[in-house]
Amino acid sequence: MxxxxxxxxxxxxxxxxxxxxxxxxxxxxxxxxxxxxxxxxxxxxxxxxxxxxxxxxxxxxxLTRLRGPRISRFLVFCGGGATVLLVWHGGLFVLHGVLVEAGAVVVEPDLAGLTRWYLYLWGPWFVVGGLAFAAATTRYLRRHDDRRGLRLHGAVGALGALLLSSVSTVTGVG
Incomplete structure (x- = not known):
């Protein structure tokens, strides 16, 4: 990763x-x-x-080695947030590209090739990164003694990232 x-x-x-x-x-x-x-x-x-x-x-x-409680909470918080940010962002690229390819969404002709780059390169690249963070964070949690407490930090990171991503999508910033 x-x-x-x-x-x-x-x-x-x-x-x-x-x-x-x-x-x-x-x-x-x-x-x-x-x-x-x-x-x-x-x-x-x-x-x-x-x-x-x-x-x-x-x-x-x-996330490759067990850490103390404070650092573990921070790592799991960031891992959960990164998972959601990357999968969400990449998923939106892929979804938009699929809709364009299917003819459900029309883009300017000079942007059609660019849409394919987002569909076949950038979108999957973001999703793969998000899944890598999910796997690393999950693996880290499985090896840690305080799984329950750390899961809460991961969930807060994920929900925060989802809120941030949703707001940026709705406002057109992201």
């Missing part, structure tokens, strides 16, 4: 430094323009996103 997070962070850092390698055909043109034009707020978003992905890799590493 750590390798997944680090690999996932690379495009964010490349795009934050002004590069557009891989972005032109796989990311919305409006986002490519923001990166290419060096729009400060968008570059900050890319840096923060990249750092969050590295943080996710560190959480993945943390």
């Amino acid at each position: 750590a390798a997944w997070g680090l690999l996932f962070a690379v495009p964010s850092f490349v795009w934050a430094t002004g590069g557009t390698f891989g972005a032109r055909s796989t990311v919305a043109p409006s986002l490519v323009e923001l990166a290419r034009d060096g729009v400060p707020w968008f570059l900050a978003v890319l840096w923060v996103t990249g750092l969050l992905k590295v943080f996710g890799a560190l959480i993945g590493i943390g």
Whole structure:
């Protein structure tokens, strides 16, 4: 999972430094323009996103060994949240792509190819990462003595992530 997070962070850092390698055909043109034009707020978003992905890799590493109570609660909270955020986000990409491919949703012709990238690459990539967090967190819980208490922290993290994801989807921010 750590390798997944680090690999996932690379495009964010490349795009934050002004590069557009891989972005032109796989990311919305409006986002490519923001990166290419060096729009400060968008570059900050890319840096923060990249750092969050590295943080996710560190959480993945943390879930490989039993830790003390405080760190365990934090790891399980983050693992539950990451699971929901990634599966939800990727699932929305896949669902939208399936609806476009089925003709139930119409997109501009120049965005049809981009929709396929979200359907076949980005959506599944997010879902796989979320499932990896779910597996790592579940494995961590099974090995820990305080499973019941830790499950509560994981559930709170998951519900918080679901609320955050829902609000960002409804407001059009995410």
